[in-house]
Amino acid sequence: MAYKIVTAQCTVCGACEFECPNAAIKFKNETYIIDPDMCTECEGKFDNPQCAEICPVPATCIPA
Amino acid sequence: MSAPLIPISGLSVSNRQEMGETLEKGGCSASSCGSSAGPADMDPKTWAKVKDHPCYSEEAHHYFARMHVAVAPACNIQCNYCNRKYDCANESRPGVVSERLTPEQAARKVLAVAAEVPQLSVLGIAGPGDAAYDWRRTKATFDLVSEQLPDIKLCLSSNGLALPDHIDEIVEMNIDHVTITISAIYPEIGARIYPWIFYQGKRRTGLEAATILRDRQLQALEMLTERDVLVKVNSVLIPGINDDHMVEVNKAVKERGAFLHNIMPLISDPAHGTHFGLTGQRGPTAAELKKVQDDCGDGANLMRHCRQCRADAVGLLGEDRGQEFTLDKLPEVIEDAPEARDAYRAWVAEERQDRAAAAGTAEEAAAHAVDAPTLFAVCTRGSGRINLHFGKAVEFQMYEADAEGIRFVGHRRADNYCLGGYGDEDRMEEIIRVLEDVPYVLCAKIGGGPRKRLADAGIEAIDSLGEEYIETAIAAVLQQKNARTDRAAKSA
Numbered sequence: 424m425a426y427k428i429v430t431a432q433c434t435v436c437g438a439c440e441f442e443c444p445n446a447a448i449k450f451k452n453e454t455y456i457i458d459p460d461m462c463t464e465c466e467g468k469f470d471n472p473q474c475a476e477i478c479p480v481p482a483t484c485i486p487a
Numbered sequence: 488m489s490a491p492l493i494p495i496s497g498l499s500v501s502n503r504q505e506m507g508e509t510l511e512k513g514g515c516s517a518s519s520c521g522s523s524a525g526p527a528d529m530d531p532k533t534w535a536k537v538k539d540h541p542c543y544s545e546e547a548h549h550y551f552a553r554m555h556v557a558v559a560p561a562c563n564i565q566c567n568y569c570n571r572k573y574d575c576a577n578e579s580r581p582g583v584v585s586e587r588l589t590p591e592q593a594a595r596k597v598l599a600v601a602a603e604v605p606q607l608s609v610l611g612i613a614g615p616g617d618a619a620y621d622w623r624r625t626k627a628t629f630d631l632v633s634e635q636l637p638d639i640k641l642c643l644s645s646n647g648l649a650l651p652d653h654i655d656e657i658v659e660m661n662i663d664h665v666t667i668t669i670s671a672i673y674p675e676i677g678a679r680i681y682p683w684i685f686y687q688g689k690r691r692t693g694l695e696a697a698t699i700l701r702d703r704q705l706q707a708l709e710m711l712t713e714r715d716v717l718v719k720v721n722s723v724l725i726p727g728i729n730d731d732h733m734v735e736v737n738k739a740v741k742e743r744g745a746f747l748h749n750i751m752p753l754i755s756d757p758a759h760g761t762h763f764g765l766t767g768q769r770g771p772t773a774a775e776l777k778k779v780q781d782d783c784g785d786g787a788n789l790m791r792h793c794r795q796c797r798a799d800a801v802g803l804l805g806e807d808r809g810q811e812f813t814l815d816k817l818p819e820v821i822e823d824a825p826e827a828r829d830a831y832r833a834w835v836a837e838e839r840q841d842r843a844a845a846a847g848t849a850e851e852a853a854a855h856a857v858d859a860p861t862l863f864a865v866c867t868r869g870s871g872r873i874n875l876h877f878g879k880a881v882e883f884q885m886y887e888a889d890a891e892g893i894r895f896v897g898h899r900r901a902d903n904y905c906l907g908g909y910g911d912e913d914r915m916e917e918i919i920r921v922l923e924d925v926p927y928v929l930c931a932k933i934g935g936g937p938r939k940r941l942a943d944a945g946i947e948a949i950d951s952l953g954e955e956y957i958e959t960a961i962a963a964v965l966q967q968k969n970a971r972t973d974r975a976a977k978s979a
Contacts, residue, residue: 434571435587436616438561441623442685469688476690479562479571 425459426472427487432480439474439484448474459487533746536663536717539608539832540640541804543664543717543747545792545895549871550835552606553642554801554809555613556593557586558628559621562614564646564684564700567762568723568753571615586799590624592814594631599817600801601636602824604808605831606869610636613644613666620649622656629660638828640664644721647704648684654710665711666749667704668721671729672739674698679728682762705743712744719747719790725763726753726771730779737783748783749790752776773899773921791897794882803869805882805898842871842956849962850892856965860889863964864899864922864946865957866930874954877933883922886961893958919944929960 425447428439433454440448440455447461457474464486465472474484529537541548562571588596601607610632612618618625629641643657644666657665671677677697684696691699711718720740724730737748753770755763762768771779780789794804802808864883866875882900886893901918915937922928928941928948938948952960 434560436560436562436571437621438563438616438685441561441621471689473688476688477561477563477685479565 424464424466425462425487426457426464426474426484427459428455428457428474429483429485430454430456432483434480436479438477438479442473442477444468444473457484457487462487532715533717537746540642540664541609542611542642542666542790542793543719545790546839547608548792548804549867549869550606550839551608552604552801552803553609553611553796554597554600554607555611555796555799556588556596556628557615557799558588558590558593558624559612559614559618560587560616561621562616562646563620563648563686564617564696565682566646566723567680567682567768568725568755568764569615570760570764572760586813588814590627590631593628594635595817595821596812596814597632597639598635598821598823600812601639601828602821603812604802605824605827606803607639607828608832609640609642609664611642611644617646617649618643619645619647619653622649622653626656626660629662633660636823636825638825642666644668645707646700647707648686648700649703650707651703651710654707654714657711657716658714662716664717664719665707666719666721667708668723669701669704669708669736669740670723670725671697671732672701672736673732674701676729676732677701680723680725705739708740708743708745712746717746718744719749720745721749721751721793723753724750724771724776724779726769726775728768730771730775733779734782747788747790749793750776750780750783751793751795754795777897792895794898805884806868838870842958845956846871846893846958849956849958853888853893853958853962853965854890856962856969857888857890860887861927861965862887862896862925863957863961864925864928866928867957871957872954873929873952873957873960874931877928877930877937877948877950880930883928884957885925886957888961888965893961915940919946922946927964929957929964 435454437455440450444465445461445463447458448455449458472484478484537543537547539547539551541551541553597610612625612628625643632639633641641660641662642664643662647667650667670680674694674697677700678693681696681700683690683692684700686699708718722733722736724733733750740748753763755768755770757764780791783789792804796804797807797809799809800807801812863886865873865886866877866880867873867884868875882898884898885896887896899921901914901921925946928946929952930948930950931954933948933950941948949964952963
């Protein structure tokens, strides 16, 4: 159970890294990636995954 | 890299004395006649804050340069006029940048520009993204810069949603100038501009989003003005959505202490990939914008010299040297030159007194010489002088003379935001189109061809006035015209 970032669409704004409550998102090789081992889809913390809530590009933070 | 924006030497004007003597002397000072807010129009503390800030003082924008660094790309709202993917070196509009910088890279760039451009007085962080939401990067950048360049003013621009959380830090960091973009007070209108906001862990839409955003914007405005931080409010004018509403926005922000209100035309084009661009929402015409600005005449002070610059612009307003200072072009070792900035500021202090005196004399003279309000399009590269070749001008500074005096009333661009797409012939057509209601163009020099093209369109180009102060030249033109009319009347 984890989210992933569609790199081709990502604007690399970094808002998701900022909002992720699990520090699961890192900037690596000029793009942001979600560590699936650390991602909990924000369960128990927020109603919806924070990366998807803040992401400015539709369908770019999606279930892996 | 090229020379500073305005050569400090060579600004002495041979014919100023001569021209001044031909003008009638009068007792009216420029600042009390004009609206270009000078020291006589505000308390000394406020004047000290704005006198070197090109965006907050129309008068200062003739002398001082700003730079923006794009360090804060993350944003907490979506606007219908914004597309976060956009990036083009030929585009000049808010939110567009060519490279994003880390705070360390940004501080290096600021240092390099400061060493090269003595006119630099302000560093702003204005997107893409939101400087208050992406606060860690904004703060890190400002901390690095203020350590190295304590004489550079700090300035940030925000949608306001996250601003109330950082008010104390803003005051501590001596950020004297904050811009909040408020395009609507009524949530029904805001909901048509903002599809969503992200607030307290949740994406919110519709009236809920617009109400929260509006409340946080006005709260931030009140908190900042209570703490003596100067706040400029930007509003994007969107025909059919908030044009009839703008007077109310103006009133609301004035009540809460906004120092300036900057009503900016929506920039909209399908090629920009924004919601408004793709759905055919158009921007206002110059006349529509002017009408709304005039309707707001009694409210908050309006900013009319905004150039809607890029989020990585460098230079005087209306000029962008950003491409000269991309990361790959920065020198290895940067030696700051604070003494050049000090010398420049000392020169400006004298020059602006001189100009104010000249403008006062000129306005008095013009008031007697003008019967109907008359527009002048001026080619200038700063210092309040006519010092730019017509062929080099991508924008004209517009001045209006009437019995009340001579006022800067805005600027008109002739490159349609994108120089690359226009040949010389297209450009002349564009210039004639934007200047159709303007009888005079004042420039340092103009070629025979363009002069004739303008004349055929009923526009007189005048390049015989040397590097004169704008107001002085305008008065001289009006007086010469009167003298001609008088002579004609006598000989008839």
